[in-house]
Amino acid sequence: MTDATALDKRIRRHVIGPPQLFFAATAPGLEPVCAAELAACIPGVQPQPVAGGVSFQARLDDGFRANLMLRTANRVLMRIARFQAAHFKQLEKALADIAWELYLARETPVAPRVVAHRSRLHHSGAIGERLADAVAGRRRGAVFNPLPAAAAPTPQAVFVRADQDRFIVSLDASGDLLHKRGLKTDVGPAPLRETLAAAILAQVGYTGEEPLLDPMCGSGTFVLEAAMQATRTPPGWYRDFAFARWPAYRPQRWAYLRRMVQTAMRKPAPSPIWGFDHDPPACRRIEAALAKGGLEDSAAIQCRDFFDLDPAALSPVPGVAVINPPYGRRLGSTSESRALFGRIVAHLTRFYAGWRVALIAPPGAEQLAPRTLTAHRLPHGGLDLRLFTGTLPR
Numbered sequence: 159m160t161d162a163t164a165l166d167k168r169i170r171r172h173v174i175g176p177p178q179l180f181f182a183a184t185a186p187g188l189e190p191v192c193a194a195e196l197a198a199c200i201p202g203v204q205p206q207p208v209a210g211g212v213s214f215q216a217r218l219d220d221g222f223r224a225n226l227m228l229r230t231a232n233r234v235l236m237r238i239a240r241f242q243a244a245h246f247k248q249l250e251k252a253l254a255d256i257a258w259e260l261y262l263a264r265e266t267p268v269a270p271r272v273v274a275h276r277s278r279l280h281h282s283g284a285i286g287e288r289l290a291d292a293v294a295g296r297r298r299g300a301v302f303n304p305l306p307a308a309a310a311p312t313p314q315a316v317f318v319r320a321d322q323d324r325f326i327v328s329l330d331a332s333g334d335l336l337h338k339r340g341l342k343t344d345v346g347p348a349p350l351r352e353t354l355a356a357a358i359l360a361q362v363g364y365t366g367e368e369p370l371l372d373p374m375c376g377s378g379t380f381v382l383e384a385a386m387q388a389t390r391t392p393p394g395w396y397r398d399f400a401f402a403r404w405p406a407y408r409p410q411r412w413a414y415l416r417r418m419v420q421t422a423m424r425k426p427a428p429s430p431i432w433g434f435d436h437d438p439p440a441c442r443r444i445e446a447a448l449a450k451g452g453l454e455d456s457a458a459i460q461c462r463d464f465f466d467l468d469p470a471a472l473s474p475v476p477g478v479a480v481i482n483p484p485y486g487r488r489l490g491s492t493s494e495s496r497a498l499f500g501r502i503v504a505h506l507t508r509f510y511a512g513w514r515v516a517l518i519a520p521p522g523a524e525q526l527a528p529r530t531l532t533a534h535r536l537p538h539g540g541l542d543l544r545l546f547t548g549t550l551p552r
């Protein structure tokens with residue numbers, strides 16, 4: 159048996175075959191939504207929500223699938239080692255004992271990402287250097303698979319977390335953060351993260367079957383997210399992932415998994431999706447992003463003013479309206495954003511009876527929201543905003 163064949167066997171036995179421990183990192187508060195998503199996309203999985211994310215055990219393919227399917231996770235990590243270390247000799251030994259050839263190709267540079275709390279070893283730079291040295295040392299002594307000829311040697315993030323001298327080492331399976339869906343090229347100012355938009359759509363109970371309107375759509379985060387949901391397009395469909403450069407990645411298996419997912423996809427969306435904004439460049443950016451994903455028939459973008467719009471002219475049945483009005487630096491002053499929010503609420507109350515709404519209130523304007531709606535905390539851009547959801551009375 160050649161060295162390369164022996165290594166492939168070990169990769170199958172240790173990485174592809176047995177269940178692995180994964181961690182889907184989320185924004186604070188989104189852990190339960192992400193756990194529900196995991197339970198829906200991986201049969202038999204038992205997600206454990208903890209602060210900052212969701213732990214789950216799954217086969218490697220399902221860990222890859224989580225990257226493709228999760229709308230609310232920021233990234234997916236695969237745990238590869240746990241140990242105690244109170245001084246550098248212990249840390250060096252534990253890092254040198256990791257069989258790095260199972261996880262990294264020969265040419266892949268390592269990007270250490272270290273966080274240490276309440277530990278005797280707390281200097282993140284020094285811990286990262288030990289990690290890089292351990293990988294380099296292993297590369298001198300063991301056989302590693304080369305990267306496929308077409309793949310660029312992109313750095314692989316390796317997360318090291320130390321808490322009370324207990325270390326966890328994980329590989330980042332995602333690469334770019336998962337809120338990057340691969341459609342927007344030019345995002346415009348202050349967009350909502352797609353992960354947060356997905357959680358808001360879940361909170362307002364959007365199913366993808368009913369009409370949806372974002373009348374102040376900015377860079378179109380809600381519109382794109384809704385178009386992908388309604389066409390059953392996975393959030394990761396248009397992008398790639400760090401795991402595609404792992405020695406355990408099998409392109410044919412990934413292509414098969416994508417084909418299986420594709421059988422459920424449908425185009426166009428079954429109900430209309432509208433995105434309106436009074437800013438023409440914003441409208442053009444969204445149209446470009448929709449076209450990139452072949453979603454232009456699933457959402458209609460128009461340059462128009464929210465206050466000129468009577469939704470009864472759009473849809474005979476009430477749908478879902480999501481509104482993230484301008485506030486803060488974009489509007490100059492708190493009193494201006496408060497006044498605008500008051501006008502928005504008055505317009506909604508008059509014209510949107512029976513519509514389900516998700517309405518983000520600017521700081522200081524929360525008391526102006528319709529009393530029939532339910533308030534939720536919404537951390538966004540360093541602000542503690544409030545999201546209001548519910549059905550407007552007829």
Ligand SMILES: C[S@@+](CC[C@H](N)C(=O)[O-])C[C@H]1O[C@@H](n2cnc3c(N)ncnc32)[C@H](O)[C@@H]1O
Nearest residue numbers: 349350374376377379435436437463464482484
């Ligand atoms: C906070 S941004 C929306 C951000 C969007 N949710 C995103 O993720 O990119 C608010 C948007 O409302 C638009 N807007 C403000 N007043 C409007 C009005 N009266 N009619 C239509 N659009 C308006 C602005 O042009 C801006 O793009």
